Amino acid sequence: MKKGFKTILTVLFAAVFFMSFIPARAEAAPDNTAYLAYADSAWNYQYWGDPVENGVVGTDAEITGPGQYTVSVDFTGTADGKATAGLEFAAVIIAKGSESFPGYFIQYDSIVLNGEAIEFAKNYTxxxxxxxxxxxxxxxxxxxxxxxxxxxxxxxxDATPTIVDPELFTEVETLSVTFTVLDADGNAGASSTPKTGVASMALVYGLGALITGAYVFKKKEK
Structure with a gap:
């Protein structure tokens, strides 16, 4: 009976040991992509962070923590070569920013329209x-x-959701926004990598192998 029990434990130990070398399956990392959301007043040309087929090109940024980033939209590849219907909406958006960076701030450094920096009012996050x-x-x-x-x-x-003059956006070829992400304390320095919710099953299997092996060794001593 004892011999059979030891055999079973040995087989289990071997199985767990080899499973510990199987690559771990991880949960998908959160989307920390920042993009410049934009819509003209006629809703002809829009950008919401996903590729579009009408010639609008967005340049996004992967947010890794506090620091300076730049995002942009380019309408020169559209049929009109520019967005001419005026401005309906614009914002810098970090896709899952509130989940990955709770309490963080977005601070605008510059807004460049058609290659020229424009003035803007006081923003908020x-x-x-x-x-x-x-x-x-x-x-x-x-x-x-x-x-x-x-x-x-x-x-x-004086913070406002309309920090630019919409009259400037009658013919938009390119729009670029540079901004700084600040942590919850208002710091722009280095920060630890955002948590991704990755759970390594290899670690679990490895611990299981150690425990099982120790138990078999103890039984042999008896």
């Missing part, structure tokens, strides 16, 4: 759904600042 993280550049649908509106200096006085 918020989330539309508790998942994405955004800072509106032009969003006339917002009647008042949302409850989660915030700035690193804590001062929301």
């Amino acid at each position: 918020s989330s539309d759904d508790g998942v994405e993280l955004r800072s509106n550049i032009y969003n006339h649908w917002v009647g008042s600042l949302p409850d989660d509106a915030r700035r690193p200096d804590g001062d929301l006085t």
Whole structure:
């Protein structure tokens, strides 16, 4: 009986040991992509972070933590060569920013329209759904600042969801926005890599092998 029991444990040990070398399956990493969301007033040309087939080209940025990034949209490859219907909406959005970087801030450094830097007013950071993280550049649908509106200096006085003059956007060939991501304390320095929710089963199997092996060794000593 003891011999049979030892044989079973030995087989289990071998199985667990070899399973420990199987590559771990991991959960999908969160989408930390930042993009420049844009829609003209006629909704002819839009960009929402996914490739489109009408010639609009978006350049996104992968957010890895606090630091400076640039995103842009380019309309020169469209049938019109530019967006001419005026500005309906624009914002920098980090796809799952509120989940990956809770409490973080988006601070605008420059907005460049058709190669020329333009002036802009005081922005704020918020989330539309508790998942994405955004800072509106032009969003006339917002009647008042949302409850989660915030700035690193804590001062929301004169902050607005429409920080640019829409009259400047009658003929848009390119639009580029450079911004800094600040952590929840308002710092732009280095930060640890965002958690991705990766769970390594190899570690679990390896621990199982060690425990099983130790048990077999103990039984042999008896």
